[in-house]
Amino acid sequence: MASIHTDLTRLLGIKYPIIGAPMFLVSYEALTIAVSEAGGLGMFPLPNYRSLVDLEEALKTIRQATQKPIGVNIHLSGKFPWEEQLAICLDMGVSFFITSLGDPGLIIDRVHQKGGAVFADVVSLNQGIRARERGVDGLVAVAAGAGGHGGRIPTIVLVPYLKEQTGLPIVAAGGVSTGPQLASALCMGACGAITGTRLIASDEARVGEDYKKAVIEAGPDGIVVTDRLTGNNASWIAKSIEGVENGPDLRSKKWKTLWSAGQSVAQVEGIRPAGEIIKEMAEECVLAIKKINQVCIA
Numbered sequence: 001m002a003s004i005h006t007d008l009t010r011l012l013g014i015k016y017p018i019i020g021a022p023m024f025l026v027s028y029e030a031l032t033i034a035v036s037e038a039g040g041l042g043m044f045p046l047p048n049y050r051s052l053v054d055l056e057e058a059l060k061t062i063r064q065a066t067q068k069p070i071g072v073n074i075h076l077s078g079k080f081p082w083e084e085q086l087a088i089c090l091d092m093g094v095s096f097f098i099t100s101l102g103d104p105g106l107i108i109d110r111v112h113q114k115g116g117a118v119f120a121d122v123v124s125l126n127q128g129i130r131a132r133e134r135g136v137d138g139l140v141a142v143a144a145g146a147g148g149h150g151g152r153i154p155t156i157v158l159v160p161y162l163k164e165q166t167g168l169p170i171v172a173a174g175g176v177s178t179g180p181q182l183a184s185a186l187c188m189g190a191c192g193a194i195t196g197t198r199l200i201a202s203d204e205a206r207v208g209e210d211y212k213k214a215v216i217e218a219g220p221d222g223i224v225v226t227d228r229l230t231g232n233n234a235s236w237i238a239k240s241i242e243g244v245e246n247g248p249d250l251r252s253k254k255w256k257t258l259w260s261a262g263q264s265v266a267q268v269e270g271i272r273p274a275g276e277i278i279k280e281m282a283e284e285c286v287l288a289i290k291k292i293n294q295v296c297i298a
């Protein structure tokens with residue numbers, strides 16, 4: 001299929017404006033490789049690797065399987081050895097960084113020197129303006145309904161708002177898991193979208209079958225948002241946190257049994273190879289744009 005060209009695909013040198021979400025305890029080497037090979041941008045969060053040696057090994061594995069662009073989510077807080085992580089990533093050709101927590105300005109010069117780009121996760125205009133002051137290349141608009149730590153403003157409002165008010169390239173995050181949803185994000189002025197929840201139900205996601213099955217079975221009304229588990233609002237599959245959100249504390253449950261997912265569980269119908277999901281999203285995005293063109297001229 002032909003490429004879809006946007007500011008994001010030109011910036012990153014990828015075929016489709018689709019980023020495979022960095023997901024804690026979900027996206028590792030296999031998912032990153034599959035998404036990048038399919039023409040999107042594969043990503044993983046650095047906290048998925050406990051040591052710098054593990055990170056280096058993972059990047060070697062990825063680099064042996066694909067030379068396509070890849071990205072990472074970096075946490076710039078004192079809790080992580082981000083300087084060493086950054087050095088390893090830049091050495092191994094990681095070209096895209098999404099920052100969450102901390103000051104994105106800390107890494108921008110070093111990433112730019114290597115020809116890469118830095119976007120910041122934001123949930124509000126204030127955060128977007130602060131990130132712009134630090135010199136980021138773009139923003140990830142983390143909207144309501146997203147898996148993980150989501151925002152409170154719907155994608156359909158947040159994306160055009162941030163775009164208009166900051167003038168920066170915006171990647172939509174939250175509820176974009178099909179071609180028509182990607183097309184609508186592009187219509188709203190996004191340069192691309194991150195898809196997370198849908199990729200949990202992929203062959204390559206490193207989670208148990210029970211988690212994948214729960215994503216398939218849940219409807220959007222089976223997703224709850226609470227700050228009780230991490231201290232910040234995050235979306236969870238309700239049945240996986242039963243007894244935790246109101247009662248006993250986290251120590252009685254293991255992280256692996258607390259399943260985060262966003263409202264786009266609504267669009268997840270089965271477990272499939274991630275590459276197929278990305279290619280289908282791109283194809284159906286183009287079809288959706290053609291269809292809407294016909295409606296407009298009819």
Ligand SMILES: Cc1cc2nc3c(=O)[nH]c(=O)nc-3n(C[C@H](O)[C@H](O)[C@H](O)COP(=O)(O)O)c2cc1C
Pocket residue numbers: 021022023024025026045073098100121142145146147148149173174175176177194195196197198259260261262263264
């Ligand atoms: C299980 C899970 C874990 C996540 N972990 C992270 C993370 O570690 N870092 C991060 O930047 N975003 C994380 N996210 C958010 C995603 O990167 C992405 O923004 C979001 O999933 C997009 O919305 P969607 O789930 O509706 O597709 C996570 C999302 C999920 C579902």
